[in-house]
Amino acid sequence: MTLDPPSEGSLATLLCMSEPPEITLRPIGVVRNGEHDVALWDWSRVESRVELGAEFEDRLLGLADYSHVIVVGWMDQFPSEYLERARAYPAGDERLPLQGVLALRGGRPNPVSVTVCELRKVEGATLVVRGLDLVDGTPVIDVKPYIAHYDSVPKAKIPKWAGG
């Protein structure tokens, strides 16, 4: 099936379904760092343990050879009203331009987080990482090796208001 661009319509229409399908997943781990302040500004020095279930230890073979990982979390601390917002001010600062929530990195329709972290150590089924911006207890749904060839774009442009 190919649709002519640009298609317009609800997601259900785009997918030719009466309703978009639900996706079900299970966390594979949890963040432990003793940090409970979602408004913490600088996470760059926070050390966290990403504790995966023991059943996933086998799946980490080779990951310790990477210096950085991508941690995908499920930001379950957001109340549902927050996830339904269409627009918000960056960091709540009304002096900055209003943004669509998909143009920010916080609450969004599916509150999936993507964070690049330094991988300090792999101990059994636990990753010790630095710079993960997720509070203690956040479910983790995936970890991936960070591969600069694909993942690093040092000169990517950002808007002026954000320092670009």
Add this chain to the structure above:
Amino acid sequence: MTLDPPSEGSLATLLCMSEPPEITLRPIGVVRNGEHDVALWDWSRVESRVELGAEFEDRLLGLADYSHVIVVGWMDQFPSEYLERARAYPAGDERLPLQGVLALRGGRPNPVSVTVCELRKVEGATLVVRGLDLVDGTPVIDVKPYIAHYDSVPKAKIPKWAGG
């Protein structure tokens, strides 16, 4: 609740629950690019349309000011046996060292993809991107602005077998 490191046990034990909770999400869009070959090696020049449901157009305000985005997809083309594998050879090449699936970027317990793409254009609720490595019809669960300050680590190390 704080656990002493390193904790050992199934994820349910780590979360102090009889079973880890299920997370339910809905796609917000779909990939359209006419590409159906999951084994395609070089996606860097593939142009794709990420067609979001019209209900998400409002949420894109401001995204066009970024040159790159992170597209989070749900790789639903993998059969379930593939998702249950613990280890695999990189790109199926047995001359390379066996890896845990979480140390690769393909099939994994939760088949979430994370791809950094060039954002060419935002047309209504559709993003036109370049370099997205997902086949036509893949559900998209999130899009985010790419912010080099957080997301770019040009010198991240990778193993020798991967060219590091």
